Amino acid sequence: MSGKETQVFSGLNEDVRLGDLGYEQELKRSFGLLGMVGFSFSVVTSWTALCGVFIVGITSGGPPVMVFSFLAVSIVTLAVAIPMAEMCSMYPVAGGQYSWVAALAPPSIARGLSYVSGWFMLIGVLAMGATNNSIAANFILGMANLVFPTYTIERWQTVLVAYLVAMLGTAVNLYGAHLLNRISRFILIWNVGSFLITMIVLLATNDNKQPASFVFQEFQNFSGWGSSMAAIVGILQACFGMCCYDAPSHMTEEMKSASKEAPKAIILSVILGAVTGFAFLLTLCFCIGDINETANTTTGVPVIQIIYDSTKSKAGTCVLASMISVIVIVAGNNLIAEGSRSIYAFARDNGLPFSGFLSRVSTKRQVPVNAVLVTLAVQLALDAIDFGTTTGFETVIAIATEGFCLLFLLFAAITFNFPTTYPVSHESMNYTSAAIGVIAVIAGGTWCTTGRRRFAGPDVGFS
Numbered sequence: 326m327s328g329k330e331t332q333v334f335s336g337l338n339e340d341v342r343l344g345d346l347g348y349e350q351e352l353k354r355s356f357g358l359l360g361m362v363g364f365s366f367s368v369v370t371s372w373t374a375l376c377g378v379f380i381v382g383i384t385s386g387g388p389p390v391m392v393f394s395f396l397a398v399s400i401v402t403l404a405v406a407i408p409m410a411e412m413c414s415m416y417p418v419a420g421g422q423y424s425w426v427a428a429l430a431p432p433s434i435a436r437g438l439s440y441v442s443g444w445f446m447l448i449g450v451l452a453m454g455a456t457n458n459s460i461a462a463n464f465i466l467g468m469a470n471l472v473f474p475t476y477t478i479e480r481w482q483t484v485l486v487a488y489l490v491a492m493l494g495t496a497v498n499l500y501g502a503h504l505l506n507r508i509s510r511f512i513l514i515w516n517v518g519s520f521l522i523t524m525i526v527l528l529a530t531n532d533n534k535q536p537a538s539f540v541f542q543e544f545q546n547f548s549g550w551g552s553s554m555a556a557i558v559g560i561l562q563a564c565f566g567m568c569c570y571d572a573p574s575h576m577t578e579e580m581k582s583a584s585k586e587a588p589k590a591i592i593l594s595v596i597l598g599a600v601t602g603f604a605f606l607l608t609l610c611f612c613i614g615d616i617n618e619t620a621n622t623t624t625g626v627p628v629i630q631i632i633y634d635s636t637k638s639k640a641g642t643c644v645l646a647s648m649i650s651v652i653v654i655v656a657g658n659n660l661i662a663e664g665s666r667s668i669y670a671f672a673r674d675n676g677l678p679f680s681g682f683l684s685r686v687s688t689k690r691q692v693p694v695n696a697v698l699v700t701l702a703v704q705l706a707l708d709a710i711d712f713g714t715t716t717g718f719e720t721v722i723a724i725a726t727e728g729f730c731l732l733f734l735l736f737a738a739i740t741f742n743f744p745t746t747y748p749v750s751h752e753s754m755n756y757t758s759a760a761i762g763v764i765a766v767i768a769g770g771t772w773c774t775t776g777r778r779r780f781a782g783p784d785v786g787f788s
Contacts, residue, residue: 339417339583346418347784348673352578352666353503353691358586360506361573363513365594367656368453368569368663371395371602372520373649376460376628379609383620383627386559387545388535388610394563395606399599402567406595410588413574417583418783419670421574422446427782437772439782443671444768446571448761450667451700453569454491454660455707456721461653462486467624468643468650471633478625480711487708494658495701498665502692505579505662512655519648520601523632524608526645531612531635540610567602570595572659575666664700669693675779678771 340350356364375382375395382391412425420427423443430438462483470476497504546555573590577583613619613627614634622630628649633642672683687694707721772780 339581342417342584343578345784346416347781348418348578350578351686351691352419352693354579354581354583355503355506356509356576356580357506358589359513360509361576361580361586361590362593362597363509363511363516364505364576364659364662365570365572365590366597367509367512367516367652368457368572368659369567369594369598371399371567371598372605373516373652373656374460374568375602375606375609376464376626376649379627380620381561382559382563383545383613383616385546385555385561387543387616388540388613389542389544390556390559391563391606392540392603392610394560395567395603398560398563398567399595399603402570403592403595403599406570406591409571409574410591413577413591414584414588416783417574417577417580417587419575419578419666420674420782421571421667421670423671423676424783436780436782440676440772440776440780441768443674443676444764447664447667447671448764449568450575450660450664451703452707452721454657454664454700455487455704457653457657457660458487458490458704458708459483459711459721461490461650461657463626464629464646464650464653467626467629468646470624471629471642472639474623478623483625484708484711487711488705490654490657491661491701491704491708493654494661495697497658498661498697499690499692499694502662502690505659508655509659512652515648516652517597517601519645519652520605523645523648524605526641527608527612527632527635530637530641533614534611535613540607545616567595567598569660569663570598572663575663575670578666661697661700661704664704665693665696668696668699672696674781676771676776678775680779 339354343350375391382388386394409422412429413421416424416428418424420443423439423446426442427435427439462485465486466478466483470478497508544552544556546552570591572594573580573587577587580587609628609631612635613631619627619630619634624630626646629642629646632645633639636642636645668677669684669686671677672680674680677683683696683699684693685695686692710721
């Protein structure tokens with residue numbers, strides 16, 4: 326059998342499998358393994374994710390907390406990703422986690438657990454998209470501040486640039502969905518290349534590296550909390566750095582040979598994320614200058630300050646920061662795609678208000694247009710938190726991490742609701758619990774009004 330015939334036969338098998346689970350094939354299968362690894366790795370891509378939230382780790386425990394917590398979280402994440410990949414192989418549907426719960430939980434509680442899982446899934450992916458938009462905005466404005474030191478970054482400017490990143494990703498998803506696989510394959514090469522170049526340049530140009538004792542032993546705390554609480558808050562950075570490894574599961578209905586290739590993409594993205602993240606985190610910690618000055622850099626991005634302190638060149642710093650920014654912007658595009666497919670899948674099972682509207686797929690574009698637009702609207706709303714509070718960015722990070730920290734969920738649900746600094750004011754307050762509470766009320770209300778009667782899942786005998 327020729328390669329082309331094998332590919333077509335495999336695609337038909339996936340369509341049949343989807344039909345067996347009670348769903349119609351509505352999306353175009355264009356992703357291969359390489360493209361999906363690139364798609365997922367750009368979202369997980371721990372080394373750039375750690376760049377974006379590096380300030381959380383610096384102020385709450387410093388290098389020792391960042392290094393050891395990331396190592397521990399990476400090991401635990403791999404332990405979670407392996408069974409997740411197995412479940413994805415058995416049930417390759419865009420619903421991901423909540424579909425697996427529906428299939429594997431005891432029948433008497435499967436519907437309720439699946440419904441709750443679906444809402445937490447949406448919390449994670451939508452908040453992660455909003456966080457990513459803010460990270461991109463921080464890098465862009467941070468470079469502007471570096472080049473023009475008299476320019477002062479305002480919160481409203483960060484929000485507006487984040488909005489621009491979100492709208493760019495939405496435009497690509499609406500009008501260039503057929504390019505997603507090519508973009509993902511390109512960004513995989515760009516991602517790995519940027520990682521190697523950035524790490525090599527930092528290590529080669531930095532002539533004042535920190536001793537090993539500073540990286541592995543010296544506890545740093547600028548949060549105002551006691552040591553124990555500061556360390557707990559610092560773990561947030563590591564957890565955020567290893568989120569989103571479930572991305573391939575939500576794109577399975579657009580993958581060729583999804584049952585085989587999606588699990589590989591999940592595992593490979595976690596391994597790549599762990600290796601690059603740990604190596605780059607060590608590089609940053611050894612190359613960091615004065616930790617207090619780095620934490621309070623006027624660029625708002627400690628990593629930009631570390632690069633500049635190492636290279637002593639604004640042009641060189643902007644080149645390296647721009648390489649990172651490209652990855653973050655493409656990740657924003659991919660998170661729009663992942664978020665919209667999650668909404669589409671949950672609505673298809675009548676898990677959301679206006680499910681018929683949200684699950685509609687454009688026959689011309691083979692894209693869930695309404696779900697894409699709702700994903701954009703929710704991301705914009707979450708990014709708007711930064712208008713009202715100085716810790717808005719950390720709040721959205723915490724929301725995203727709570728949605729994704731599957732194994733540490735109880736721990737995360739409690740500790741990540743605490744403010745990152747102390748004493749607490751109305752501006753520095755962490756509003757994560759309020760946001761989660763609003764979502765919980767909406768989820769509970771929809772379960773009582775429509776979900777209990779209408780919510781369905783994959784056709785595995787639970788409904």
